[in-house]
Amino acid sequence: MIHPRLVRSRLSGGLFCCALAMGLAVPGMAWTQTAPVAALPDFTGIVQKNAAAVVHVEAKYTGRRPNGAGAMPLQGMDPGQAEIFRRFFGMPMMPSPEEQAHTSLGSGFIISNDGYILTNNHVVDHADIVTVRLQDRRTLTAKVIGTDPTYDIALLKVDAGRNLPTVSIGDSRLLKPGQWVLAIGSPFGFDYTVTQGIVSAVGRNLGTQDQPDTSFIQTDVPINRGNSGGPLFNLQGQVVGINSQIYSDTGGYQGVAFSIPIDVAMNVVEQLKTKGYVTRGELGVLIKPVDDDVVKALKLDSAKGAIVVSVSPNSAAQKAGLQSGDIILAFGGRPIDQGSDLPPLVALTRPGTVVPVQILRNGQEKTVDVAIGTMPRDQNARSAMNKSAASSGADALGMSVQSLDSATRSQLGLQPGEGVAIANVTGPVAGLAGLQPGDVILMVNQKKIGSVDAFRAATAGLKPGDTVLLLVRRGDSSNFIGLTIPDDKSD
Numbered sequence: 001m002i003h004p005r006l007v008r009s010r011l012s013g014g015l016f017c018c019a020l021a022m023g024l025a026v027p028g029m030a031w032t033q034t035a036p037v038a039a040l041p042d043f044t045g046i047v048q049k050n051a052a053a054v055v056h057v058e059a060k061y062t063g064r065r066p067n068g069a070g071a072m073p074l075q076g077m078d079p080g081q082a083e084i085f086r087r088f089f090g091m092p093m094m095p096s097p098e099e100q101a102h103t104s105l106g107s108g109f110i111i112s113n114d115g116y117i118l119t120n121n122h123v124v125d126h127a128d129i130v131t132v133r134l135q136d137r138r139t140l141t142a143k144v145i146g147t148d149p150t151y152d153i154a155l156l157k158v159d160a161g162r163n164l165p166t167v168s169i170g171d172s173r174l175l176k177p178g179q180w181v182l183a184i185g186s187p188f189g190f191d192y193t194v195t196q197g198i199v200s201a202v203g204r205n206l207g208t209q210d211q212p213d214t215s216f217i218q219t220d221v222p223i224n225r226g227n228s229g230g231p232l233f234n235l236q237g238q239v240v241g242i243n244s245q246i247y248s249d250t251g252g253y254q255g256v257a258f259s260i261p262i263d264v265a266m267n268v269v270e271q272l273k274t275k276g277y278v279t280r281g282e283l284g285v286l287i288k289p290v291d292d293d294v295v296k297a298l299k300l301d302s303a304k305g306a307i308v309v310s311v312s313p314n315s316a317a318q319k320a321g322l323q324s325g326d327i328i329l330a331f332g333g334r335p336i337d338q339g340s341d342l343p344p345l346v347a348l349t350r351p352g353t354v355v356p357v358q359i360l361r362n363g364q365e366k367t368v369d370v371a372i373g374t375m376p377r378d379q380n381a382r383s384a385m386n387k388s389a390a391s392s393g394a395d396a397l398g399m400s401v402q403s404l405d406s407a408t409r410s411q412l413g414l415q416p417g418e419g420v421a422i423a424n425v426t427g428p429v430a431g432l433a434g435l436q437p438g439d440v441i442l443m444v445n446q447k448k449i450g451s452v453d454a455f456r457a458a459t460a461g462l463k464p465g466d467t468v469l470l471l472v473r474r475g476d477s478s479n480f481i482g483l484t485i486p487d488d489k490s491d
Helices: 004-021 046-055 078-089 263-273 292-298 315-319 339-347 391-399 408-412 428-432 453-459
Strands: 052-060 100-109 116-119 129-133 137-149 153-157 180-185 193-204 215-218 232-235 238-246 257-261 285-289 308-313 328-333 355-359 364-371 399-403 421-423 441-444 467-475 479-482
Touching: 046 100, 046 180, 046 232, 046 421, 100 315, 137 263, 137 285, 153 238, 153 263, 180 238, 215 238, 232 339, 238 263, 257 263, 257 453, 285 339, 308 315, 308 339, 315 364, 391 399, 399 453, 421 428, 421 453, 428 479, 441 453
Parallel strands: none
Antiparallel strands: 052 100, 052 129, 100 116, 116 153, 129 137, 137 153, 180 193, 180 232, 193 215, 215 257, 232 238, 238 257, 285 308, 308 328, 328 355, 355 364, 399 421, 421 441, 441 467, 467 479
């Protein structure tokens, strides 16, 4: 309980401050000339110009499981049988109603007048149905063109002609701490809510395991649940970031919010549009920050840089001659002030690019040219486009497949011309059945499959309500999985 005197004291203090701000005279106080106070920015023009391009995103998870041996409910199963299913397919023992059916709310913004929309991956991740609501109250079904879990970005597409309002894209590299920024989004489902603040820091690496390569914009803009995926604007009305997460002990806003730089996001957009997946550069080193012990032991002038702990075999770093103990001072001309500065710079570098890397070795500075390698693709990413994949039936089943080479077949103990591999899980039918990239399909409805063409032929003509029985190989185990195409009228 707050003491009544304390309340009165705080209120009177507040009134005292207001009196000073209004220029009222206070007996006994000497006045001095002060510099004029700069006017606060007026954000109304930014809001009026851009609000129509901000959308409310709803991701619906139906919780349905396809019929068939591989997707039957685990409730009531023999414990031993249930354990086999859990280990082989990663299925939960008794999914709760909340896990089976719920709706995720978020925000997004239109980046092109033909209907491309940016949001966060975590807003739509593995959703069965995604819809967006425009400012004119139209609700449209959105197609997930692709996702990038590493950067927490998803690209959506709606069909609504070519006259949709769009935002202007700015340059997040020009942001500086102290600059005003503005967010528009749907916190707690309240559409077109506007909040403002300043840039608190740039290049903020959170050091998390799931996003080691992301360099965030930190702001004090009030962000809450439902703001995820919404735009962050500068005073020119340009999008400079995607509001992504908050740092909180309570789950609510506590003055620290993080946004993904729009430069990173647009790089992802271009890759998802052109090839359906995202590639990142890889150096091939394990690093740690240069701490006080390293400074003292090596008699360094400062703790700047990242020290190489180990170099991966056959990596770009090894081929360039980098060694354990090297201290990386700069990458591509960008100084490495702390260890966390390096991973985002490497990840954003196009694979194959030759980059000068400045290092300190045995007290001597030198520059090494490194041809950047390719980071393994994120297997949790989702793509609506796979140029080497089968279409039609594969699309309906929520997967893409690719041929197996002889070496892979030999490693798996398969005969020549036996099986095709799942390249990507692109939809809920395969995803809810627990199928994963790398699984090998041996049979479709008891017909042996040995090529992409054979798979295409076996799944051609599938329609809502049809069930397909697959023989799936994972590691040393095989099992029959039934996949049912959902009815178009399902909600």
